[in-house]
Amino acid sequence: MGFEDATPSPATPRTARREAAPRRIALALNLTAIAVFADLYTTQPILPILSQRFGVSAGTAGLTISVVVLMIAFISATYGFLSDILGRKPVMVAACALLAVPTFLCAVAPTFETLLLFRALQGLFMPGFTAVAVAYLGDHYAGADLGPKVGGWIAATVAGGLTGRVASGLIASWIDWRAPFIFFGLWTLVAAIALGRLLPSQQGVQRVKLSLAYRGMFGHFRNRRLVGSFIIGAGVFFATIGVFTYLPYYLTAPPFRLSTAVVSSIYLVYFAGVATSLITARLTRSISGEKVMAVGLAIAALGVLITEVKSIPTVLLGLVVLCIGMFTVQSTAPAFVNSNAHAAKGGAGALYTSFYYFGASFGSAIPGYALQSWGWTGVVSTCLAALMIGLLADLVLCR
Numbered sequence: 001m002g003f004e005d006a007t008p009s010p011a012t013p014r015t016a017r018r019e020a021a022p023r024r025i026a027l028a029l030n031l032t033a034i035a036v037f038a039d040l041y042t043t044q045p046i047l048p049i050l051s052q053r054f055g056v057s058a059g060t061a062g063l064t065i066s067v068v069v070l071m072i073a074f075i076s077a078t079y080g081f082l083s084d085i086l087g088r089k090p091v092m093v094a095a096c097a098l099l100a101v102p103t104f105l106c107a108v109a110p111t112f113e114t115l116l117l118f119r120a121l122q123g124l125f126m127p128g129f130t131a132v133a134v135a136y137l138g139d140h141y142a143g144a145d146l147g148p149k150v151g152g153w154i155a156a157t158v159a160g161g162l163t164g165r166v167a168s169g170l171i172a173s174w175i176d177w178r179a180p181f182i183f184f185g186l187w188t189l190v191a192a193i194a195l196g197r198l199l200p201s202q203q204g205v206q207r208v209k210l211s212l213a214y215r216g217m218f219g220h221f222r223n224r225r226l227v228g229s230f231i232i233g234a235g236v237f238f239a240t241i242g243v244f245t246y247l248p249y250y251l252t253a254p255p256f257r258l259s260t261a262v263v264s265s266i267y268l269v270y271f272a273g274v275a276t277s278l279i280t281a282r283l284t285r286s287i288s289g290e291k292v293m294a295v296g297l298a299i300a301a302l303g304v305l306i307t308e309v310k311s312i313p314t315v316l317l318g319l320v321v322l323c324i325g326m327f328t329v330q331s332t333a334p335a336f337v338n339s340n341a342h343a344a345k346g347g348a349g350a351l352y353t354s355f356y357y358f359g360a361s362f363g364s365a366i367p368g369y370a371l372q373s374w375g376w377t378g379v380v381s382t383c384l385a386a387l388m389i390g391l392l393a394d395l396v397l398c399r
Contacts, residue, residue, distance in 0.1 A: 037160025071123025080350020095128020169264025228397025235390025
């Protein structure tokens with residue numbers, strides 16, 4: 001039941017506050033999503049700068065992404081477990097407040113190894129929000145109402161990824177590579193305060209006992225539709241993170257020779273993901289989630305293939321198509337997981353997030369070494385393989 005359904009009378013001040021609750025939820029969750037996902041992608045557009053500054057290879061510089069997503073993958077299930085026991089809001093607020101600390105510390109990292117340590121600490125706290133937010137929405141919305149709410153949140157995560165990629169590159173070009181971490185650290189701190197002040201308390205939402213939460217979370221592996229969606233999440237994020245992480249190396253090298261600032265602006269193609277997330281979430285009201293995800297995987301594969309053509313307009317087209325496909329999947333999968341989990345929904349959402357980021361951790365490393373051996377074709381081949389695995393999981397497990 002949503003907050004709108006719980007409104008007792010349209011004429012009282014109390015009613016007005018309840019009617020405002022969904023708007024406050026959206027504002028708090030979306031502001032925080034932008035901050036957290038900007039933190040995640042801060043180093044992506046400046047990888048060539050980090051390679052030069054610290055004297056490391058492309059694959060090694062890519063570890064500043066993979067160490068974060070690998071940590072998120074390992075820790076997400078724990079946060080889902082905790083949110084089922086302690087409540088969603090306390091977990092999200094505490095994690096976001098703590099996330100600001102290593103974000104600031106990245107700005108003063110004296111060595112590459114220290115930077116990796118602080119990035120790992122960022123990954124330790126990020127899933128306290130990313131793995132719990134959809135479950136929070138699922139506590140307050142159900143059925144046809146849930147999809148659009150999740151779609152709006154996914155759109156905010158897209159905006160966060162876009163903000164991190166574009167703003168980080170521009171700020172680093174104008175000031176220094178350390179400056180983006182200060183900027184996003186402040187934003188993260190503001191977002192944590194907004195969560196604490198704007199999110200309504202979850203009165204009436206039943207919390208789960210420790211033993212039930214533990215059994216419920218691992219019991220999800222017996223649900224083949226959930227397992228299929230976990231694999232889909234891993235595959236689609238492997239491909240997306242692989243392409244966008246190593247895009248700066250592709251576009252700053254011959255025949256393109258673009259500057260870091262110009263490459264950062266190319267990440268504006270992520271705007272296609274915002275529109276896709278909002279539209280796709282409404283399609284699931286009339287089309288089954290598994291069919292929408294299959295279409296999204298096919299579209300993403302086409303986009304990856306198009307980037308092989310060495311023409312800036314064509315590469316841009318491929319990136320737009322990839323974003324449309326990726327966010328067709330990602331705006332559908334979390335709601336699909338929430339709807340197919342019969343208990344311990346926080347654990348189910350967290351497991352999806354874990355698999356999603358395990359895919360990203362491999363996607364931020366393996367294509368980098370393929371790039372060193374076979375050029376951009378190596379990146380394209382590894383990303384296509386991941387998408388095909390996801391499509392197979394959709395066809396075999398999610399039906």
